[in-house]
Amino acid sequence: MYREKYEYWLNSPYIDEKEKLELKNIDDEREIEDRFYKDLEFGTGGLRGIIGLGTNRMNVYTVGKATEGLSQYLINKYKKDISVAIAYDCRIMSREFAQTAACNLCANGIKVNLFKTLHPTPMLSYAVRTLNCKAGIVITASHNPKQYNGYKVYGEDGGQITDASANEILSSIENIDDFSKIKHIDMKEAENKKLLNMIEDELDTSYIEKVKNLVIRKELVGSHARDLKVIYTPLHGTGNIPVRRTLKELGYENVFVVKEQEKPDGNFPTAAYPNPEDPKVFHLALDMAKNIKPDIIFGTDPDCDRLGVVVKDSHGEYRVLTGNQVGVLLTHYILSSLKEFHKLPENGRIVKTIVTSEMAAAIAKDYDVNVIDVLTGFKYIGEKIKEFEEKGDKKYIFGFEESYGYLAGDFVRDKDAVIASTLVCEMTLYYKMAGKSLYEALMDLYKKYGFYREKLISIELKGKKGHEEIETILHCLRHSMKRTLGNVKIIKKLDYKLSVEKDLVNISEKIIELPKSNVLKFVMEDKSWFVVRPSGTEPKIKIYLSVIGSSSQDSQEKMETFEKNVMNVIRNAN
Template sequence: MYYKERYYSWLDSELVDDKAKEELRNLEDEKEIEDRFYKDLEFGTGGLRGVIGMGTNRMNIYTVGKATQGLGEYLLNKYNQEVSVAIAYDSRIMSKEFAEAAACNLCANNIKVYLFEDLRPTPMLSYTVRHLKCKAGIVITASHNPKQYNGYKVYGEDGGQVTDKSAKEILSYIKNILDFSEIKTMNIEEAKESGLLNIIGEEIDKAYIEKVKDLTIRKDLVNNRAEDLKIIYTPIHGTGNMPIRRVLKELGYKNLSIVKEQEQPDGTFPTADYPNPEEPKVFNIALDMAKEIQPDIIFGTDPDCDRIGIVVKDSSGEYRVLTGNQTGALLTHYILSSLKELNQLPESGVVVKTIVTSEIAADISREYGVELIDVLTGFKYIGEKIKEFEEDNRKYLFGFEESYGYLAGDFVRDKDAVIAATLICEMTLYYKNKGMSLYEALMGLYEKYGFYKEKLFSLELKGKEGQEKIEKALEFLRHSMSHTIGGVKIVKKADYKLSIEKDLVDIKESKIDLPKSNVLKFTLEDNSWFVIRPSGTEPKMKIYLSVIGENLENAENKMKSFEQDVKNIIDKACNC
């Protein structure tokens, strides 16, 4: 009953406000009380993310305060010189309040803070950390999660999300804070008067937008033909509206229509229960507009504008939401082929993707003589590679993950939907100028490299029991997996927790040179594969699938069969 002790300690604390206590007293479901207090909200490699509410396992000013106090103490102990932190926030419920609470906490610890005047995209925070030479950054966001969630992402001085080693060190400081009395704070007016709190805005915006514009590859094409492109864009009630409209306008894309019903920032996401551009439903209003406008491209960005989804018209005239893998493949090919055509493709160029992302990127990179590197799931690992490349004189060209995250350039160290939007518009304009749609370009890639099809499904397993079931399922698959799936041999098993890849044909093992993670990947004889891992941000187990077909129909049929076979295996693992 340890959770009950924690519950009553909050009710008895003089440092917990009356409104918070009232929320807790009104809880009638014992399971709800347990879920709120059975553990601390986990500080993972990206920071915190959880449902907004009172309790140790929720996002609130107390859990934010504890995390920030720990972060502040870590920074003060790590750096001898003056420490500064940049803070940004999105349109979610309580984002501004959490951002200001974090700023006031850091100022009370004598740390200089640069706080944005209003909401900004996550990638702009990444840029700002480097631009202002800060030692860390914080973004208050839960990315594309439903409205009841919020989060707290921490960035290092390189502008990338903190990775495993730094996160563990920060967590050790957070765990040492045992009482709310150890959390320092001051009010926001005191913070401003102290000179420690600095409000930032237009100067950063301008510098960032100029950097994004510089990433244009075919500058003459964009300068001369940008106004030919018809675009519909939806910010899905998030932070992308200002920067994306601004950069496209300055590049000359005049024919841009905004989905008015989704234009204004709103943390309740009234038109989208799940504000995720991976979800086709978020484009319903845009698709109604498309009947009249007939755009060349439709795209939408998630609340913190680090992910982007695009919609294109297929050969039958139907609009399709492309997958993250499809958009990533198109961008990889466009960037590499354009650089080669313009004699700008460096010999030491590198493309980076995650282990759950389509292998078509490897085929494309190989054709252009470009190295491709796989990293663990999470864009933080792509950002980490950019830093490595600076030290060994390799040139980062492009990175992407299947979950709609893309990045070109090295001035941002996280996925960036503002950058992606400008490159997607340029790419669409290029193919339009050749008399092709983006869908036709995608079909051309499939004809050349094979008809790749990928899919993701998730199992939601909430609470303590759910976490235990996920752990048991992974252990079953790790040690008791069959040798075939649907009659096809498994030829490789990669265990990222044990850092071992087993070749089951030649019976040999090799070391996986990546951080340890509780992830398994099984590759079959026909080059299909599946990956299973626990979500780092939600109470879910995620399963990624990939097959290669001879044509679209064949790939679709193979995926249906493969998905059912894998689901049967996962069901057995969950009930072992």
């Protein structure tokens, strides 16, 4: 099968001759198989893959095919007066893929609003809403290594498309079985036909004004922002201009940027894995910290939707906070501040994912605020905001996921590191004025609510064989899992593929009212839990672990034992 696709590309008049030569020169049969054994999967996250030639790679042909499918979907759904916003990040080929998509849409008579320069993913979400577009595209592979790029699709509400829309678009893409069906005009023709519009700077200004309006303690920030000392790294990505501009306009004068990581660069020369979840990306910032002695260090990933925060602990050592830790700090800060100013809404909701810390629910309970769980992926948080807006019965306050994504406000419908950096600065300033570090504030929360500890283990399983191994592990856990783990009873099994939550103590079942997803969650008698799911964007299986201890040491010991027991089960399942 893969050989047929390979030969089709070699013989197609639509493939560039130089690219055909490149394909002919591949002398590793396994490499040919990996490039052509399947089409790059279009899921709710759109496309993501290694840049290169082949059906299982990111290139102008796979981007063109996906966009043609999206064009047909939009034409069938909306008929006329259709416009799409497109943004792109700093990655290799991002601009070219954005222009390929724009020219395809315009060839189908669809108007395109294209950012002139690289922009953060959340600003694409904002542009879709502000410019009344029917869809949006952003070219990014988020925090993946430099070999990757991706293509994310957004709906007219500014949120990432969810399952139903993704399946409809996929059906349209699958109808395109020949390169001749992919329409294209060049940029000049698109402009002459008034189908291509370059987004003006006014949109940036209006977005930043809305971010600034999210500040809760305006008087505090107005009077003391200059007293906060910050080190910031954009990790060669899109965050440099909007993050610094927002903080500067709010009065944060002492923001020091890591020069070596300031300029956009898709090769990520100082951070092979440009992910603020990885402590190694902060090595240059930590060198700067020796002289600057900042109150806070933070970094944004290449498309500026994730934020990593570094604080000094009680021993004077810098440590990267987890996404869960930043999320619970922000949850507490936002709720306590809104309550103090009598602005806590009735029927307010915090939204988090099923793999995110339950500590947020314990905190929210003290403020009579409910927490809603959604599937992994910020698109599901965005979907809840839309639902609250349409029904009018609940008010969105804050949402976060363990993978360093946070969002306040409702003018963006995806995680937003420009917003998050502004809130983290305000929160750090508040605690500083109270004589407390952010780390001390976190310890206070642990002492009050319990020492929650979470961990993520990702196992890379590449190619066709790896995909089969992942399926085997999930099948075994779904059908052959025992009722105990170590010496602890499993009291609940949640199967999100079958939409069933089983109470193993009372022997009862209830329906899980979330979209179906190949995810399993097991809850233990001692409130620890673990989740197993395949990554939606990488060839990995992900295992999420959570325990609660009476102290930091106790939670660490519990995690070590729990991890050992869970990983034994995973290994035996393969």
